[in-house]
Amino acid sequence: MGGEEVRNKQIIFKDYINGFPKESDMIIKTSTIKLKVPEECSDAVLVKNLYLSCDPYMRSCMSKLDNNYVPIFTPGSPIVGNGVGKVVDSCHPDFKKGDLVAVMVTGWEEYSLIQSTDFITKIQHTDVPLTYHLGILGMAGMTAYAGFYEISSPKQGDTVFVSAASGAVGQIVGQFAKLSGCYVVGTAGTKHKVDLLKNKFGFDDAFNYKEEADLDAALKRYFPEGIDIYFENVGGKMLDAVLPNMKFNGRIAVCGMISQYNLKEEESEGVRNLLNIMAKQIRMQGFLVYYYRHLFPKLFDLVIPLIKQGKINYVEDIAEGIESAPAALIGLFSGRNVGKQLVRLASDH
Numbered sequence: 001m002g003g004e005e006v007r008n009k010q011i012i013f014k015d016y017i018n019g020f021p022k023e024s025d026m027i028i029k030t031s032t033i034k035l036k037v038p039e040e041c042s043d044a045v046l047v048k049n050l051y052l053s054c055d056p057y058m059r060s061c062m063s064k065l066d067n068n069y070v071p072i073f074t075p076g077s078p079i080v081g082n083g084v085g086k087v088v089d090s091c092h093p094d095f096k097k098g099d100l101v102a103v104m105v106t107g108w109e110e111y112s113l114i115q116s117t118d119f120i121t122k123i124q125h126t127d128v129p130l131t132y133h134l135g136i137l138g139m140a141g142m143t144a145y146a147g148f149y150e151i152s153s154p155k156q157g158d159t160v161f162v163s164a165a166s167g168a169v170g171q172i173v174g175q176f177a178k179l180s181g182c183y184v185v186g187t188a189g190t191k192h193k194v195d196l197l198k199n200k201f202g203f204d205d206a207f208n209y210k211e212e213a214d215l216d217a218a219l220k221r222y223f224p225e226g227i228d229i230y231f232e233n234v235g236g237k238m239l240d241a242v243l244p245n246m247k248f249n250g251r252i253a254v255c256g257m258i259s260q261y262n263l264k265e266e267e268s269e270g271v272r273n274l275l276n277i278m279a280k281q282i283r284m285q286g287f288l289v290y291y292y293r294h295l296f297p298k299l300f301d302l303v304i305p306l307i308k309q310g311k312i313n314y315v316e317d318i319a320e321g322i323e324s325a326p327a328a329l330i331g332l333f334s335g336r337n338v339g340k341q342l343v344r345l346a347s348d349h
Helices: 056-062 130-134 139-151 170-179 191-199 215-222 236-245 275-279 289-308 322-334
Strands: 005-013 026-034 045-053 080-090 100-107 111-114 120-122 159-162 183-188 205-208 227-232 246-254 283-286 316-320 340-344
Touching: 005 322, 026 322, 045 100, 045 130, 056 322, 080 111, 080 130, 100 111, 100 130, 130 340, 139 170, 139 227, 139 246, 139 289, 159 170, 170 183, 170 191, 170 227, 183 191, 191 205, 205 215, 215 236, 227 236, 236 246, 236 275, 316 322, 322 340
Parallel strands: 159 183, 159 227, 183 205, 227 246, 246 283, 316 340
Antiparallel strands: 005 026, 045 080, 045 111, 045 340, 080 100, 100 120
């Protein structure tokens, strides 16, 4: 078959988790791989991973639940997620050696053999940071675009509340809201993140939810006339406080519920204020970014000029080396990251 054989460090998922994940739930393993697509793998692409994306949905991949909304990880195999990389070898006519690619399902390893090209895209826009294709031009950007423009139906003058607002998605949603002529308030868990929301991302206001003994009172303070749009990233007590503060015909886009991901099944929090959905005719809709992939051209048309004009900002938190990947992923669930969490495996030059 030919091809140089090289080391391939991998992050292996140990077993299913009930509760808060730990770094020890993942192990680092070193194997080898040949830098050539095997002859039997027609149309496959071999990729050197340059960056890996850490995303909250990956916690759900660690649990063996009935009707899980994402594919679960396989114990004893590498964790999988989004990545960007460079093609090392290819048997597919659309990809050639040296191409930069975004991959929706790549292994957490230095080199990955991608046997299905359904979820691999050649990166055309190389005049913006490569990492942006895992963030503002990737799944996070499309999540913000679909949740805000497609689900929330914004109008100029709407009042918008974003939870987990300094994260990979929330920071984009807030800036989309300002571009749409809305009044937007975000919440985060540290003073530094609150300052970012107000001073870098242009939110009208922001607050630290950890400093608020009464979330309902806090929301009444920032939204005395109520909330038109709530971009939901947190769930639990935050959602329960938001519902009575929604306006008539308000819209809630349910992107995630990170406060619930690490609770044991018997600990999950209920929501008591659901009557407001009926009484105020609130439209509350969950969505999965996978079903909005066809809108990527619209996202690029909107965001790339804004990036080049300096009219939109994006903050990243980049950990160095594949060995740092478990800690980077676990850090998401305690709010350790500031902005989009990535892991750099190799230089993109």
